Amino acid sequence: MLVSAPRLSRLQSSFPGTPTPTGMHSAALTRPRISGIYPARNQVAKRVFRKTIMSAGAKSPDGRPVVLITEKLGDPGVEMLKQSANVVVALGLSAAELNEKIKGADALIVRSATKVTREVFEAANGGLKVVGRAGVGVDNVDLGAATEYGCLVVNAPTANTVAAAEHGIALLCALARNVSQADASMRAGKWERGKYVGVSLVDKTLAIMGFGKVGSEVGRRAKGLGMEVIAYDPYASEDKARALGVQLVTFDEALAKADFFSLHMPMTPGTKKMFNDDAFAKMKKGARIVNVARGGVIDDDALARALDAGVVAAAALDVFEEEPPKWEGHPLIGRPNVITTPHLGASTQEAQEGVAIEVVEAVVEALAGKLSANAVNAPMVAPEVLRELQPYVVLAEGLGKAAVQLVADQGFADINVTYSSPRGDDLDTRLLRAMVIKGILEEITTSTVNLVNADLLAKSRGLRISEVTVRSEGESVLSSMSVSLGAGKSRFSAAVDKTGRIYVEGTVRNGRPYLTKIGGFDVDLSVEGSILLCRQRDQPGIVGTIGMLLARDNVNINFMTVGRTARNEEAVMAIGVDSEVPADTLMAIGMVKGVLESTLFKELGA
Numbered sequence: 001m002l003v004s005a006p007r008l009s010r011l012q013s014s015f016p017g018t019p020t021p022t023g024m025h026s027a028a029l030t031r032p033r034i035s036g037i038y039p040a041r042n043q044v045a046k047r048v049f050r051k052t053i054m055s056a057g058a059k060s061p062d063g064r065p066v067v068l069i070t071e072k073l074g075d076p077g078v079e080m081l082k083q084s085a086n087v088v089v090a091l092g093l094s095a096a097e098l099n100e101k102i103k104g105a106d107a108l109i110v111r112s113a114t115k116v117t118r119e120v121f122e123a124a125n126g127g128l129k130v131v132g133r134a135g136v137g138v139d140n141v142d143l144g145a146a147t148e149y150g151c152l153v154v155n156a157p158t159a160n161t162v163a164a165a166e167h168g169i170a171l172l173c174a175l176a177r178n179v180s181q182a183d184a185s186m187r188a189g190k191w192e193r194g195k196y197v198g199v200s201l202v203d204k205t206l207a208i209m210g211f212g213k214v215g216s217e218v219g220r221r222a223k224g225l226g227m228e229v230i231a232y233d234p235y236a237s238e239d240k241a242r243a244l245g246v247q248l249v250t251f252d253e254a255l256a257k258a259d260f261f262s263l264h265m266p267m268t269p270g271t272k273k274m275f276n277d278d279a280f281a282k283m284k285k286g287a288r289i290v291n292v293a294r295g296g297v298i299d300d301d302a303l304a305r306a307l308d309a310g311v312v313a314a315a316a317l318d319v320f321e322e323e324p325p326k327w328e329g330h331p332l333i334g335r336p337n338v339i340t341t342p343h344l345g346a347s348t349q350e351a352q353e354g355v356a357i358e359v360v361e362a363v364v365e366a367l368a369g370k371l372s373a374n375a376v377n378a379p380m381v382a383p384e385v386l387r388e389l390q391p392y393v394v395l396a397e398g399l400g401k402a403a404v405q406l407v408a409d410q411g412f413a414d415i416n417v418t419y420s421s422p423r424g425d426d427l428d429t430r431l432l433r434a435m436v437i438k439g440i441l442e443e444i445t446t447s448t449v450n451l452v453n454a455d456l457l458a459k460s461r462g463l464r465i466s467e468v469t470v471r472s473e474g475e476s477v478l479s480s481m482s483v484s485l486g487a488g489k490s491r492f493s494a495a496v497d498k499t500g501r502i503y504v505e506g507t508v509r510n511g512r513p514y515l516t517k518i519g520g521f522d523v524d525l526s527v528e529g530s531i532l533l534c535r536q537r538d539q540p541g542i543v544g545t546i547g548m549l550l551a552r553d554n555v556n557i558n559f560m561t562v563g564r565t566a567r568n569e570e571a572v573m574a575i576g577v578d579s580e581v582p583a584d585t586l587m588a589i590g591m592v593k594g595v596l597e598s599t600l601f602k603e604l605g606a
């Protein structure tokens, strides 16, 4: 039987492990536990971690670990590494050669060109303990396979920030003044002064899309060029923006206002093809776009159409959906008003030395069995605990994803997680909390979140997290859990509970995670795939109309439930969909008679 969750306001002031007067136990977290709130647990975690990382002995006869480097790494990093490891540098390996070479390595250091696939981990057969990525993005590393094989992946998230920002500024200037085209023309022996008249940057409006590490550095520099800087980032702090003299705006405001755009958001399901026909249609005619983020945030064909129509005057691209891209038939490469660079954002001598040192420090720490703040995945939980919590891990991540997807433009300030468990305060919530944070943060940042870095990342973003554990009855380790966010506003007003917070609750049945409550409404949804949510009046005809609208776009429905009516005559209907619902269809659904509001959960779970 489920014990109802206590009110948050009362328990947020409790401290970890403090018994409440009712005999329940609560755990509130206002700073990361990893750094000492639970020293005993932390020691255990470290032991588990060390055992996992150092499960096999080093591969060289002198007992020092062997580290294979497959891409050009800054010399200071290589020299530092040589002090504690046997270094093997082998550049330009084929996949088969890498699979062979990896058998003799304890660690591997790469940039973005080496594809660290499942086959690499299979070939290493558990002997590869650490993969170091000398840069931010780890999309070239199969993280699932790494974790399965007990291999820690670390990256270098900060040392190339300035380089990426500087490249953004370089492209911005080149774009405004046709530098690349004019240079090419002179190389061809021409003197075409009239053809390459540019536009000025001063007093123009630059919209920074994604105001994180790189975006804010671009903003700072653009202010120095005399530009008016605005930023769209639903999760950015108002204070940070104000301190830099940058105004935070909504997506549509940015589109309507900016003369220049500089893209700096991460590649996530939420940002994929964010710059599509709809977005270009809302832009000021003649806008210019710089992309130093990831190729996939732009719909290439839509940008080509916008360039053809003159809506976008020019674009500068450093990144591509596929790298290297296929030149033949590419809609953008080679156009007179598109300039391109081969993913050079991080390619300065200084940044490469910086990332080399940053990644080597992390690799050496990991090989020594220490916790690394740069860990991207970390199999720190004992296998039996992991097995027991596995279905709840999926639930926790799904609740985090669902909650953050319900947040409106203004973002949110704090997270509350409530667990109802027969174990009460003995429930080890670290993994579940980390997964909630992962679900939330991976929708909004480039960082890969795990048990090691979840609390630190949340804290570094200024998010307050509180946890409450309520003792419940029952057989399973967890009866239910909920996530609530202190958000200004929700995209789906029914998701806001009586206390004004975005609230989602779920449970696990027969090993499968289910969402059981959204705001004040009971629902019963398997946490998987994409789900269309509608709040509607209880009246006939709505289901059929929505079904037809989806069928019109060939969107297959895989399930449909209507939530029990909780208030008045309203209900929440959920429809599982197999493919993307186009924006205009979503809008049409919102206008169906009797539908009060609608929203879409994207890729909630596996």
Ligand SMILES: NC(=O)C1=CN([C@@H]2O[C@H](COP(=O)(O)OP(=O)(O)OC[C@H]3O[C@@H](n4cnc5c(N)ncnc54)[C@H](O)[C@@H]3O)[C@@H](O)[C@H]2O)C=CC1
Pocket: 136, 137, 157, 160, 161, 164, 209, 210, 211, 212, 213, 214, 215, 232, 233, 234, 235, 236, 264, 265, 266, 267, 270, 271, 292, 293, 294, 318, 319, 343, 344, 345, 346, 347, 443, 444, 445, 446, 447
């Ligand atoms: N071209 C290159 O060589 C390099 C590219 N990068 C790329 O630059 C981008 C930014 O990196 P960092 O600043 O280090 O990451 P970050 O995590 O510090 O910043 C990303 C920002 O985007 C915001 N964001 C998330 N979802 C958003 C959305 N839907 N709309 C607008 N903003 C959203 C986040 O709140 C965060 O503030 C990433 O895409 C990364 O892959 C980074 C380094 C080098």
Ligand SMILES: O=C(O)C(=O)COP(=O)(O)O
Pocket: 111, 112, 113, 134, 135, 136, 137, 138, 160, 343, 344, 345, 346, 347
């Ligand atoms: O750090 C990143 O995410 C980058 O995009 C830089 O990639 P690179 O190391 O230059 O291949």
